[in-house]
Amino acid sequence: MSSRQNSPERKKLRMRDIAAQAGVAPITVSRALSSPDKVSPETLKKILEVVQKEGFIPNNVAGSMRATAKVIGTIVPPLINSGIADQVQGMSDACAAHGYQLLLVQGDFSAEAEDKAIMALLGWRPKGLIIQAFVQSKAARKRIATAGVPVVEISEIRGRTPMNLAVGISNFDAAYAMTQHLAGKGYKRIGFVSTPIHGNDRLRQRRVGYRKAIADLGIDQGDLEVEVPITSKGGAAALSILTERDPSIEVIFCSSDLLAFGAVQECRRRGWAIPDRIAIAGFGDMDLASQTYPAITTVRVDRYGMGRSAVDHLLSLAAGETGSGKSVDVGFEIIDRESA
Amino acid sequence: MSSRQNSPERKKLRMRDIAAQAGVAPITVSRALSSPDKVSPETLKKILEVVQKEGFIPNNVAGSMRATAKVIGTIVPPLINSGIADQVQGMSDACAAHGYQLLLVQGDFSAEAEDKAIMALLGWRPKGLIIQAFVQSKAARKRIATAGVPVVEISEIRGRTPMNLAVGISNFDAAYAMTQHLAGKGYKRIGFVSTPIHGNDRLRQRRVGYRKAIADLGIDQGDLEVEVPITSKGGAAALSILTERDPSIEVIFCSSDLLAFGAVQECRRRGWAIPDRIAIAGFGDMDLASQTYPAITTVRVDRYGMGRSAVDHLLSLAAGETGSGKSVDVGFEIIDRESA
DNA sequence: CTGTCAAGTGGTATCGGTACCATGAACGTG
DNA sequence: CACGTTCATGGTACCGATACCACTTGACAG
Incomplete structure (x- = not known):
């Protein structure tokens, strides 16, 4: 009843505000936004209209308390060379394609920094981690194992057995x-x-x-x-x-x-x-x-493909596939040019 | 009483588990971790021991529901050149120094992508945004204004009046x-x-x-x-x-x-x-x-300095300083070398 | 001895979505 | 026509940390 007039200086929009205005329950708004096919076309249309009109953006933080957050954490070395940048681009694009967000932390070359970075990421309870740290200390590995979060490593694939899965080349x-x-x-x-x-x-x-x-x-x-x-x-x-x-x-x-x-x-x-x-x-x-x-x-x-592939595999892991210990070899190619 | 034995196949650790084990209330654990000076030294020590032993990492998602999240969202153009990479490094370092996380989205050159990216970021209710988008469409600006989130733009500082504050050069x-x-x-x-x-x-x-x-x-x-x-x-x-x-x-x-x-x-x-x-x-x-x-x-x-400075100014804005319309000029320098 | 105050601690409500289960309507089948 | 099934929707109970306020205790001044 008073939901219309009090917008100017009222607080932030919540799903229930949208629901009230559309004459449905909050949960229906939730469904309209995250699984539209579970809502009848008319209801959907009405809800989306209100969402559009009010410029409502659902609060992911709240949503991520029950369902796991659609976030992937990643640690990358300093972006000194464009190879890493390509990889980040690949991860970013793949995340976007799946509706995920990329939480980025840049590592340096120390083990403490790495451990801190991992803690910071795990604090957000991400769906998984993509790690390309330099150190990969034992402490860090233990922390991740304890948290029970799937991990894809972008790394050397020869010899070492990855925690869950590794993407890279030999x-x-x-x-x-x-x-x-x-x-x-x-x-x-x-x-x-x-x-x-x-x-x-x-x-x-x-x-x-x-x-x-x-x-x-x-x-x-x-x-x-x-x-x-x-x-x-x-x-x-x-x-x-x-x-x-x-x-x-x-x-x-x-x-x-x-x-x-x-x-x-x-x-x-x-x-x-x-x-x-x-x-x-x-x-x-x-x-x-x-x-x-x-x-x-x-x-x-x-590198770009490695980034994309890392995200794809991570999401598979998170969806339940075990694939433990496997390595994905993306291969390499000798490019013969003029300098040698 | 049964908190010790059931760890092997019990679910994830919560603050109350730590609290129980340390013999205090959950809120005290919270304080011990975020404002240690408000807890007596003995209690603090006991709590930290348990935290250490169990490898507890507090859930930022939950914490960010009451208090605003310590997250800064940013949109950057494709990392094609190392200038942008330096900037990201600067932002990343500054965030780390303040205990913030960087939520990174890569833009491309389209207005729709930009709008989508901004929505994705705002969904996480970040403390603020640092934007360096190519487009800066009107729709995007309106969305941000509606959300009432402070913004620092890394941009041209000549002529245009920034939404809140701009960092850059002429x-x-x-x-x-x-x-x-x-x-x-x-x-x-x-x-x-x-x-x-x-x-x-x-x-x-x-x-x-x-x-x-x-x-x-x-x-x-x-x-x-x-x-x-x-x-x-x-x-x-x-x-x-x-x-x-x-x-x-x-x-x-x-x-x-x-x-x-x-x-x-x-x-x-x-x-x-x-x-x-x-x-x-x-x-x-x-x-x-x-x-x-x-x-x-x-x-x-x-560029690195611009990144750092953007984060610093953003946090000031978020802390209440208005500084609206101002621009921070980081200056430039002609470097005379051999090619011209 | 009483009143004031600060320090340390706890109880409770709450942030805003969503999982889970229940409900009611519409439809088809034997 | 009774019954099972599917579809659309709603009610309720959380997820886990923290803001807010209340309370206890001890120190100290008057």
Whole structure:
């Protein structure tokens, strides 16, 4: 009766206000908004009209107390490279497609920060977590296990058994394949540039794959590995270090395109021809890699697809599928360009 | 009495379970966790022990029904360039520092998507919104106004009056300054490359600033503007288009470093010397700009700082400060490098 | 000894949806 | 025509933490 006039300075809209105005019970409004096919067409129309007119937006917080929240929590490393950004985009798009929200926390490289981030996420009782943390500490794993929330890890899929399910590639295989590829093109002395591993399995496996390939190839070249920060400046530095350590080095395989880019720029600065004076390969197939001149030979990984796939699998897990311990391999591809 | 043994297959932990085990009331546990100074040291210690032992994580969803949620919603454009990524990092860090969570939605370039995204965010009754949408449709603004949620816009600060408060720079001034800077270095024919404006005021103001500078300088050069997709490929294309349109063009000012990078690579491909054959300038001072050889002259904007500052101001607004209509100018800086 | 006050703690109502079960109407079937 | 079944809708009881107010206790001033 007084529901019309008191809008100007009355408080926030609730479902019951809409219900009153539409002449139905609150629960019917709820159904109209979340499962419209359970409401008769006329009622539905009437309710939606009121919702539209009043600009009502249901309170997800309240709704998430009974039903589990349509939220997926995720921890991502700092978005320094566009690979991660693609992945976030993939997760974001997939979430949107399913009507979920993405709760994003950025990790750094410390275990405490990771633990705190996980607690913050779990506090929201998300449907699941997608983790791509660097550390993956034991404490963190235990916390998640206790909470009983499904987890999809975007990670190295070789060797380790995931908590529930992992999406990723074998970084070992990829690095092995690239090293072999370079050897196949006739390069003899093959350097390797890594970023600080910090307990990150993906990075470690790349190095292991490289080493295995060198061993299998029977190349005797001493230590041609170096570790630098994950910036293009790091790549430039790596070039200097390695060429100084062994002037006859023929190719440098960088564990990230960002490093490869930096190395290419350093060559330009020195006036060195690529790949004649020295060849360079990267990892990730960032946009950069194809656009740099000369274009960079690299390993393509479908990061966007990994993000989407992670969300899809997570929702399956949450819906009851066990799939425990499985790994989903999204594969990789060697992209041969001009730089090596 | 039976609270100890039934843990194995009992349901989730609630605050009252902790309370029972610690021999206090639930509300005391609440206080112990959110305002520890209101609880006596002994009680606090006992409660924290139980919390620790059980691995209890309070349910934020429930807590957010009475008190407003410690959540900030944000809409960001696709993370195509690292500038946006820096900004997200800034917001994320600032949120973490204040104990807030970041609810992230990625926009695209359509008004409907934006409206949907805003509804999704508002459904969580966030403390506030940080918006950096491309469209900023009228419908979206109205929705936010109705919800009565404070908003910080990361945007162009010239001309437009923000809903509550805007953080950003004057893109007009920045583009004007760069154009003048280039003219000051002796360049006569100055081209301009923009990405599709799509109603985005920041991009528009850059173009307007450029045009104003050209007019003020009294340069009569015809149309040396072109619009290309925001990719490095777009930058390469722009170089081709402009040099074909006017072979005597001397410098190209790109409204994004990504474009400038593409243009530089295209020059390399053609064997053109930079800046002798043609000079290039960018916008944003992405990591790329300083690392590319030759290093790119550009406009530095502190994106990370903008993100942090947006969160800080938003929390002030939420705490009651009005600050309506104000704009916070974080400023810019012309970074003179080798490319122009 | 009484009154005032602060600190520490608890009881209760409440935030706003939705799961669960009940109800009544309309329809078809034997 | 009695009965089962489906469809549309409503009533009620929560979900789990916290705001609000009340209460107890001890310290201290007058």
